[in-house]
Amino acid sequence: MAIKKRPLSPRQKMINLMYVILMAMLALNVSTEVLEGFSVVEDSLRRTAQTATDENRTLYADFEAQMKRNPQKVRQWFECAQQVRQMSDSLYLLADELKQAIVCEADGPDGDVLNIRKKEDLDAASTVMLTVGSGRGEALRQAIVRYREYILTLLPDSAQQRMVAQSLSTEPSAEARAVGKNWQEYMFDHMPVSAAVTMLTKLQNDVRHAEGEVLHRLMANVDMKDLRVNSVSALVIPESQTVVRGERFSARIVMAAVDTTQNPQIFIGGRPVQLPGGRYEALTTRAGDFTLSGFIQMPNGRGDMVRREFSQKYTVVEPSATVSASLMNVLYAGYNNPLSISVPGVPVTKIQASMTGGTLQPVGPGRYIARPTTPGSEVAITVxxxxxxxxxxxxxxAFRVRRLPDPTPYINIAAEGGGRSRYHGGALSKAQLVGTDGIGAAIDDGILDVPFRVQSFETVFFDNMGNAVPVASQGAHFSARQKDVIRRLQRNRRFYVSRVTAVGPDGIARKLNTSMEIIVK
Structure with a gap:
């Protein structure tokens, strides 16, 4: 609800001026006939107070109606308005009670505030308000102070604060201080009944006016912190745009209001950003879970900046496709079979896998080592x-489990340009033969590279008569006898490495059926 400052009407200005003039005349000890003028001022003040009371009653009715429609939004200001109402009525009724007491002191128990007989009585007000022990002037002053201080806390505008503070002031004037009087003594000591009643009616008028100022401010506060909008749209905000079959699709359906005449200020990572149309875009460079967070702010109806934090999680996944050959779903028993497991649209950090008939160990995001135990069986991996x-x-x-195939024996020799290479048979110089320690064995078919540990082998040489002469090794190394025979071999003579026994990572010892032919260059 918008606030418009209400200027004083000409009638109110006239009443205030008459009040000042009559107070001045009273100070000059004019004749009692002049006191009749106070009745005119008192009547005008009373009607003005009643008009203000009716206006305030309308505002209270508006508060009650809004409280029923939206209690969560209005409750804070409604409760504050009820406190203002209670304090205003309390001070207003106190002034009414004091007026009646003063008139009854002057005219008797049947005294009527609306028909004062002894308007010129100078003792009634002093008796009621200033009598030692029973005078009520100090209680009135304290009630005004409490009311004024509370009202000022509800008025943020400095001009309104000054106006209310002046109208409800209880500070003695300079003239009162000059003669050593406090506020209540200056207001009621030897004051004619008609003047005292008029001043109390003016107090009631000031109370209703201050009450109205506060109510207008409280009513404005109901909408003051709301953001002004001129466009409303329906939005669907999903928790995730990727949903796997069997999962629940979850989204918030909201009515979003925007102001197309002004752009809010958006901050991401503590820095302001310009987002045309409020659309945020960023190039994703790596996979994982991320959070877009920051705050947005814009002015409300009072000009205060309204700030709201936001945070949205999102997931970036690697482009992926799964191609499987049905005939090649094979795992090797006793071997660390590397596996990669992924689910399109699901981050690898939220994927778990298990295996029957062996162990499945995670070694990294989306990477596992499968080690089945029994060849010839079938294992299942559940994701x-x-x-x-x-x-x-x-x-x-499902995967079939096979035993590792037999390895191929080789001689590890120095390669041209440095490094080592695996020699599987053919021509080889005597120097290279003598320079090697023994043989190795491995599955080396371009897909697997599985080393085996050689336990023994034998070399078969041929003498001049063509007779085969087998010589046993010393484990995986050439024995001294084998090396001695190799040194005495002439060029183009050949021998064979056979009967190799090797143990693989599955712990199974096997005799290799293959042999390696070596020709000495």
Missing amino acids: TSTNSGRAQQMGRF
């Missing part, structure tokens, strides 16, 4: 997702 906050099975995949 679950916790992307929706609960575990959901995403698939079950």
